[in-house]
Amino acid sequence: MADITAIAKQFVEFYYKTFSGDRSSLLALYRDHSMLTWEGTPIQGAKSILEKLVNLPFGKVQHRITSLDAQPSSPSVASLLVSVNGNLVVDDSENAIPFSQVFQLIPDGGSYYVFNDIFRLNYG
Amino acid sequence: MSVSSASAPVPGSKAIAATALRNAGLIDRDAPMRDATDTPGGRKGKLRSGRTSARISDLTKDRPMSNGTRMHPIRLSASTGSSDSISIRGAARPSALGGRIRRNAVSGTGSVGSASQIPVRISTKPKAVEAWRELVQKRYNAEAKYLNLDSMIDDEVVKKYNLTPPGFGGNARDAAVIFKLASQLKPEVQTLSLANNNLTGVLLTQMHKYLPGLVNLSLQNNKLKEKREVSMISPRKEKMPNLRELVLTGNPLRENAIKNGQYAVYRSDVVRRFAALEVLDQEPVSQISFDAPHASTSDLPVEKPSATTFPFPMGPSFVAGIDGATFSDFLVRYFNALDSQRETLVNAYDPAATFSFSVNTTIPTRAKLSGFHTSMPNQRKLIWGDWLEVGSRNLNRIGSDPEKMLSNLHIGSDKIIETLVKLPRTNHDINGSGEKFCIDAYPVPHSGSMALLTTVHGEFTEPSTGGIRSFDRTFMLVPAPEGSRAKLNGWNVVILSDQWIIRCYSSHEAWKAGPLLVQALPKQEPFTINSLPADQQTALASLPEAQRNLVVQVCAQTKLNARFAVDCLAGNEWDLTRAIANFNQVKDSLAPDAFL
Numbered sequence: 263m264a265d266i267t268a269i270a271k272q273f274v275e276f277y278y279k280t281f282s283g284d285r286s287s288l289l290a291l292y293r294d295h296s297m298l299t300w301e302g303t304p305i306q307g308a309k310s311i312l313e314k315l316v317n318l319p320f321g322k323v324q325h326r327i328t329s330l331d332a333q334p335s336s337p338s339v340a341s342l343l344v345s346v347n348g349n350l351v352v353d354d355s356e357n358a359i360p361f362s363q364v365f366q367l368i369p370d371g372g373s374y375y376v377f378n379d380i381f382r383l384n385y386g
Numbered sequence: 387m388s389v390s391s392a393s394a395p396v397p398g399s400k401a402i403a404a405t406a407l408r409n410a411g412l413i414d415r416d417a418p419m420r421d422a423t424d425t426p427g428g429r430k431g432k433l434r435s436g437r438t439s440a441r442i443s444d445l446t447k448d449r450p451m452s453n454g455t456r457m458h459p460i461r462l463s464a465s466t467g468s469s470d471s472i473s474i475r476g477a478a479r480p481s482a483l484g485g486r487i488r489r490n491a492v493s494g495t496g497s498v499g500s501a502s503q504i505p506v507r508i509s510t511k512p513k514a515v516e517a518w519r520e521l522v523q524k525r526y527n528a529e530a531k532y533l534n535l536d537s538m539i540d541d542e543v544v545k546k547y548n549l550t551p552p553g554f555g556g557n558a559r560d561a562a563v564i565f566k567l568a569s570q571l572k573p574e575v576q577t578l579s580l581a582n583n584n585l586t587g588v589l590l591t592q593m594h595k596y597l598p599g600l601v602n603l604s605l606q607n608n609k610l611k612e613k614r615e616v617s618m619i620s621p622r623k624e625k626m627p628n629l630r631e632l633v634l635t636g637n638p639l640r641e642n643a644i645k646n647g648q649y650a651v652y653r654s655d656v657v658r659r660f661a662a663l664e665v666l667d668q669e670p671v672s673q674i675s676f677d678a679p680h681a682s683t684s685d686l687p688v689e690k691p692s693a694t695t696f697p698f699p700m701g702p703s704f705v706a707g708i709d710g711a712t713f714s715d716f717l718v719r720y721f722n723a724l725d726s727q728r729e730t731l732v733n734a735y736d737p738a739a740t741f742s743f744s745v746n747t748t749i750p751t752r753a754k755l756s757g758f759h760t761s762m763p764n765q766r767k768l769i770w771g772d773w774l775e776v777g778s779r780n781l782n783r784i785g786s787d788p789e790k791m792l793s794n795l796h797i798g799s800d801k802i803i804e805t806l807v808k809l810p811r812t813n814h815d816i817n818g819s820g821e822k823f824c825i826d827a828y829p830v831p832h833s834g835s836m837a838l839l840t841t842v843h844g845e846f847t848e849p850s851t852g853g854i855r856s857f858d859r860t861f862m863l864v865p866a867p868e869g870s871r872a873k874l875n876g877w878n879v880v881i882l883s884d885q886w887i888i889r890c891y892s893s894h895e896a897w898k899a900g901p902l903l904v905q906a907l908p909k910q911e912p913f914t915i916n917s918l919p920a921d922q923q924t925a926l927a928s929l930p931e932a933q934r935n936l937v938v939q940v941c942a943q944t945k946l947n948a949r950f951a952v953d954c955l956a957g958n959e960w961d962l963t964r965a966i967a968n969f970n971q972v973k974d975s976l977a978p979d980a981f982l
Contacts, residue, residue, distance in 0.1 A: 267781050267791050294613075295655065299826050302704040306658055329746035329887055330782040333795060335862045336882045337738035339833045345860050345885045347746045360750050362858045362887070364841055366830065380826045380841050382858075 270332030270344045273367060273374060278325040278348075285316050291376050298379040311379070320352040325361070341368045341377065350383075359383055515563055517547035522567045531576035533568055538583055553584030553608070561589045565596035574599055581606040581633075587615025594619065594626050601628050607636035613655050615639065620659045631665040632656070640667065650831050657707070657829075707829035708838055716863070716879050717825075717842070721814040725846075728806045733875035735799035736864075736882050742795045743809070744780035745773050746889035750856075765891060768853035772810045773888055802884070812846040837882065838863040845891060858887040913942035918982070922948035936962055941982065944969045950980040 280287050292298075292308035299305070305314050329347040334340075344365045349358035366378040521543040526533050538544055538551035552561035568575050578600055580590075585608040593600075603626075610616065616639070620626045634640045634656065643652030657663050664670065705713065723730050735741070747770055779794035796805045815822065823844035829836045840861040847854050862883040866872035872880040915923055915938050926934050926948055933955070940951040943966060958964040 271781060295651070297658070297828070297830075299704050299828065302826065304658070304704060304706070304828065327782050328748040329744045329780045329889070331742055331744045331779050331885050331887065332781065333740045333742060333883050333885055335839075336832060336837070336864075337736065337740075343860060343862065343883055343885065345858065345887060347748075347858065347887055347889060349748070360748070360892075362841075362843065364839075364860050366839060378828075378830055378839055380839070382824065382826070382841070382843060 266332050266334065266342055269367070269374065270330065270342065273365070274327065274330060274344060274346060277365075278327070281315070282322075282324050286312060288312060288315060292379075293370075293375050293377070296376055296378065298381065300381045301383060322353050324351040325349070326351060326358065328360075335366055341366060342374075343367075514547065514549060514560075515567075517543060517549055518560075518563055519567050521549075522564060522571070526568075526571050526575070528571070528573060531573055532579075533571065533575045533577065534579045535564070535583070536579050536581045551583060552589040553586070556589075558589050558591060561585075562592040562596070565593050569596040576600065577602040579604040579606075580608065581636075582608070584609055586610060587612070587618035590615075591618045594621065598626060599628050600626055602631040603629060604633040605637065606633045610634060610637040610639045611642075612639065616656055616659050625659065625661040627661045629660050629663060632660065632663055633667055635667045647834070650835055654829060654831055654836065703823075703825040705825055705827045707836075708827060712878050713827065713838075716877070718816060719877070721816050724806070725811070725813050729803055731806065732799050732803045733872050734877050734881055735802050735872075735884070736880050737799055737871070738797065739799055739802060739881050739883060740795060740797050741802040741805065741884045741886075742779040743773070743776075743805075743886040743888060745770055745778040746780065746887055749890045750892045762854070762891075764852035765854065767851035768848060768855065776805060776808045811849050813849050814844065814846045832862075832864060835864070838879070854891040856889050856892050858889070860885040914938065917942075918948055925949070926952075933960060936960060936965075940965055940969070944973070945982050946976075946980055947982050950976070 277288070277291065280291075289308055289312045292311050294307050294309075296308055296311060297304060297306045298311045298314065300314055303314075305311050325348050327346060327348040330344070332342055332344045335343040344367060346361075346363045346365075348361055348363075350361050351358045360383075362382045364378075364380045365376050367374040368377045521538070521541055522533065522535075524543065525535055525541075539554045543549070544551060550556040550560065552558070552564070568578070575597060576599070578597065581604050585605065587610055590605075605619075616634075620629070640652060643649050653666060656666060720731070720734060723734070777790070777794040779791060781791060796802045823842065825840070825842050827838055827840040830839045831837075838861075840863055842859040842861070843857070845854055845856045860883070861881055863879045864882055866877050866880040870880065915926065915934065918926070918938070918941060926937055929937065929952075936955055937948060937951045939962060940946060940955060941948060944951070944954075946954060946969065954969055955962070955965045958968050
């Protein structure tokens with residue numbers, strides 16, 4: 263179980279670091295049957311998700327995590343749910359936007375991919 | 387296992403469907419547990435229907451279709467034999483039409499269109515177009531709005547004119563001709579059957595353009611093999627928005643999925659491609675269909691972001707794949723019990739469920755800008771200690787203490803309740819404004835069947851202080867198994883996993899769709915005589931008060947300085963309206979020193 267927290271932390275760190283760096287590298291973290299809902303808009307498939315993320319209307323982005331939790335998403339199936347609160351700093355704006363994001367991660371080989379991803383701008 | 391018809395789906399999905407059916411049959415919206423108004427504020431923002439704020443309770447209402455009729459008259463499904471006892475709220479009612487479809491179809495030869503109205507710009511010979519027109523019109527039952535293009539290769543018209551139907555030598559252009567002809571039928575085609583035509587997705591790419599209003603579509607016994615062929619029928623951006631029923635039985639895509647134990651994945655994949663599908667392969671898909679007319683937010687009438695707002699507006703809730711009544715009942719019951727009888731929630735959790743909560747003490751920007759922490763006196767009485775001492779699992783904070791992290795993950799319904807009862811009391815105003823809550827929920831494959839991944843964002847009051855907190859909650863829900871403790875206690879869904887983030891209160895309209903304020907708006911002080919420079923104030927002191935007030939008004943509206951404002955008014959007989967009109971005529975010729 264301690265594993266879960268380690269995986270969640272590593273994943274989140276990697277995900278947001280990649281997001282700030284080369285957003286297009288996030289493609290590797292999604293699959294064709296992955297689903298993202300971004301502010302209530304459903305988007306399915308790694309390519310479409312990436313298109314959405316790459317085309318978000320901001321250039322430089324930094325995610326500052328304020329809270330992080332993780333659990334197995336089910337007692338019987340290997341997968342985990344990671345829920346994140348954080349602040350989104352866009353183009354060096356001094357006004358960070360809080361966000362909330364939930365990932366469902368599925369083990370695949372030695373690593374994990376994002377099966378489901380729910381993103382919300384949050385209570386700014 | 388038989389794969390020849392939908393009456394033999396894989397056990398997992400059948401169980402889910404059966405559960406859904408029973409749930410729907412059992413749950414009465416007006417049942418004593420709650421009445422229809424007793425539902426949570428579901429949604430931030432506007433639905434496409436133009437209501438100003440939607441709630442979960444809206445999901446339980448029978449949603450009218452865009453054309454105002456509640457349900458389409460025709461179903462493609464054969465009866466499953468039990469339809470009489472089945473009723474899914476808001477979902478299609480399986481009906482027993484099967485055998486009658488063909489009879490209906492051949493009777494519809496009455497409508498004869500004008501022969502020259504189709505400027506088809508494709509290479510099919512005009513003669514062929516007329517032949518296809520003959521076939522399409524012959525096959526249309528206008529009364530039922532049903533176009534039956536089953537087994538076109540066997541049709542006498544096809545034989546007579548030696549036509550090559552799509553799938554039998556005809557290409558996508560030929561198919562487009564047929565769809566175009568179909569689009570010209572009056573009244574508009576609602577139900578289309580293309581069964582037994584050897585069709586692949588590539589032949590169907592034009593269908594959604596010509597027949598975007600289709601409600602029922604049968605592609606039974608064709609050659610669709612790949613998932614992407616379903617996308618060709620319903621491209622992501624132009625999902626067939628009205629399609630309620632789809633039949634893919636007898637296509638390799640479905641039959642292979644069944645063979646490989648991927649049936650649930652197949653259903654989920656297909657259902658996701660359509661905005662409003664309710665019946666797939668003759669099985670109601672209330673558990674796994676897109677429920678909503680608000681499947682995307684692209685045309686919401688929300689304000690555009692401005693310089694002081696985030697470059698992306700907030701969207702409304704997204705709820706898909708669950709019968710609205712079931713979902714609403716769950717949320718209402720859960721949050722009511724959480725507020726008043728936490729110990730009864732022991733039945734709402736799976737015996738092996740997991741729960742954790744984490745505290746996020748960061749004060750949100752918007753709350754800071756709005757000054758809630760000073761202007762709302764009760765906010766200052768809130769203390770985090772009551773929460774923290776029970777064991778917050780914010781991995782971002784306590785990462786150095788693995789033992790604590792572990793003990794703060796509560797496993798099993800009994801342990802979960804033990805923890806929940808220790809936490810401060812809450813009061814969720816689930817009947818309140820839709821702008822106070824936001825929900826994302828959609829089905830995800832889980833262990834051979836489906837689960838519902840759900841996030842709820844919102845706020846609650848702590849009754850001990852009257853202060854308000856915001857929260858984010860993530861649930862993994864599955865239908866409660868027959869005979870389970872949850873089921874026996876009336877919970878139709880059971881929680882497998884629950885994560886609760888408690889954080890500082892953000893805003894009265896935290897979840898209102900639209901721009902997100904990130905900078906304080908410039909304060910608009912009312913313009914008074916004191917807004918003028920001191921020397922101008924002095925100069926005005928000699929004027930009678932009535933005239934002085936007029937001058938101030940002119941200054942406020944025109945930004946002229948006091949001297950020019952006086953001149954302007956004097957030249958217009960101290961008539962404010964005339965003075966302003968006069969100013970507007972000459973303002974471009976005024977020197978900069980005329981202004982404040």
